[in-house]
Amino acid sequence: MDEIRVIEVKRSVFESNDREADRLRAELRQRGTFLLNLMSSPGSGKTTTLERTIEALSDELRIAVMEADIDSDVDTRRVLAKGVRAIQLHTGGMCHLDAGMTRQGIDELGTDDTDLAFLENVGNLVCPAEFDTGASANAMILSVPEGDDKPLKYPLMFQVCDVVLVNKMDVAPYFDFNLDRLRANVARRNERARVIPISAKTGEGMDDWYEWLREQVRAWQA
Amino acid sequence: MHELGIVFHMIDTLTEVGAENGLTSIARVTLDLGEVTGVVPSYLLDCWRWAADRTELLHGAELDVCQIDAVTVCNDCGRTYATLEHGKVCPHCASDNTELLHGLEIEIREVEGA
Known part of the structure; x- marks a missing residue:
């Protein structure tokens, strides 16, 4: 039996995931595919926002969608109905996706001809x-x-975001929601984050969101 | 399960460490865990037991969790303070131009193995 050794490691648990993520990002850039990670609470309107976005942009950009859920394929069917390529990822009980799972999804989806x-x-x-x-x-x-x-309660989420969409602005008069206060709370966590108020239902603000997406895809493919 | 995801990534990292150092079994792992990671140590230990015992390298391995206190530094007065007690606003000068210095670490400090 070998002698027991103590080895100093000092390595972040996220390190291998971060490396895999960087590799995937570099490959996506080479292929000219801009991949947007869309996060939110349940019920914030992610799928409805996606549906509107696909309707608005599918004539000018080649779009594909990966839906991640713990179970079911309800969202994938809604997106497929819009006529774009879509696949469902099941996380098998896990509460998030990591770079390895995203790569599996990308390989399955294929990114040829995807902007x-x-x-x-x-x-x-x-x-x-x-x-x-x-x-x-x-x-x-x-x-x-x-x-x-929310930016005060979930600081990390707002720190990693490049853009914050504030959805359901059409119902704002019925809630004690202050857009200026939200902007200030986001800025305290992340000065770079762009805040775009929208309503996926009425279409309010959606043009600003589409323009942000167009700019990102152009810069990614340049 | 947040903790289970963390444990899977720990096992990936430890598998690399084992290969790099020619280890066939690891008996003890020391983890530095920041106070504001949101990871619950008792859940982490349960997930660890379940997942580690399913690998050859880590079967039966003990996990020691060391808490790293959360510390925030004030960019205006330059002093540090306990994050949990005072939050985002500096107790010395009342500025909110502050940054977390420690407390989000999830880092494998050392392993014992053969």
Whole structure:
């Protein structure tokens, strides 16, 4: 029997995931596929926002979608009905996707002829923020009924986001939701994050969101 | 299960460490766990037992969890303070221009193996 040794490691548990994520991101850039990791609470309107986005942009951009859920394929069927390629990822009880799972999804989906791919992450504001999926950028949707204090309660989610969509603005008059306070709370956590108020239902603000996406895809493919 | 995902990534990292150091079995793992990671140590230990025993390298391995206290530094007055007690606003100068210094670590400190 070999002698017992003590080995100093000092290695972050996220290190291997971060490496895999960087590799995936580099490959996606080479293929010219902009992958957006879309995160939010359950019920914030991720799938409805995606449906509207596909309708608006599918004539100019080649779009594909990966839906991640703990179970079921309800969302995938909604997206497939819009006429784009879509696959369902099941996380098997896990509350988030990591870079390894995202790669499996990308390999299954195929990215030939894809300008813009969406990864609809598991509805959760905690764990998805900790694991780099290898996406080109991170977006989150916060809906008005959830409240303007969420950046204070879930700081990491807001720190990793490039864009925050504030959805369901059409119902804002019925809630104690202050958009300026939200902007200030987001800025305290992340000065770079762009905040775009929208309503996927009425279409309010959606043009700003589409323009943000167009710019990102152009820059990624340049 | 947040903790289970963390444990799977720990096992990936430990598998690499084992291969790099020619270890065939690991008996003890020491993990530095930040106070504001949101990871619950007792859940982490349960997940560890379940998942580690399913690998040859880590079968029966003990997991020691060491808490790293959360510390925030104030960018205006330069002083540090306990994050849990005072949150985002500096208790010395009342500025909210502050940054977390420690507390989000999930880091394998050392392993004992043969």
